[in-house]
Amino acid sequence: MKIVTICGAGIGSSGILKVNAERVLRSLDIEATVVAADIASVKHVAADAQIILTSAEFVDAIGKTFADVIVVENYFDTDELRSKLEAALA
Template sequence: MIKIVTVCGAGVGSSMMLRLFTQQILDAEKIEATVDASDIGSVSPDLYDILITTSDFADVLRDSKAHIIRIDNMMDKQYLKEQLLEAINKK
């Protein structure tokens, strides 16, 4: 099963919103995956296949083995969907 984590500064704001959007996309596409939300200080990036985060934190996580999806516009669900499906298809 694919493991996904959404990451933000505190783990309660944008990461929770991205987690919700990601789960909605996965459900609509009938893709089974686990989706967690985390703060930048607690995340263990190498435990995940895909990391979804804002540009602010993507550079901090760049050394991870996981595929990183960099989000600039939190409300652009179409961009998230395209990037997420592309990342899943590479797995």
Template sequence: MRIIAVCGMGIGTSVLLKMNIDQALEALGETADVEASDISSARGAAASADLVMTSAELAPQLGDIDTPIAVVNNFVDQDEVREKLAAALDL
């Protein structure tokens, strides 16, 4: 499984979200390759991903992609990240 964490620049916030996704996956007993990405790169990378996690502001900028998008309101809220991940993965 491949998950992309997306922020505007792909440097700070997406790395923070990636780390929280990694922790959430561990808590859920799941494994995945998680990649931090900027919005421009994510458009192309989403085609080969199983899930994209990003903010409500950036989700529409991904365009019309077939990959499910999970919107996270607070990237540092571990409970929210875990809940959104579990819902997106039907766990």
């Protein structure tokens, strides 16, 4: 499974989201590759992704995709991330 975290530059908030997603996935015993990327490269990087994690401001820019786009309100809230990932993977 591939999960892509998206933000404007691909190094700030997407990096934080990547680390927290990996932490949550480990606790759920789910193997996945998590990649942080910027919005400009989303079409290329997320072409084979099953899930895209991002904030509400980037949803329109992601455009049409086969991945589940999950909007995360608080990148530091691992409980929110856990519940949203569990729902997407169910």
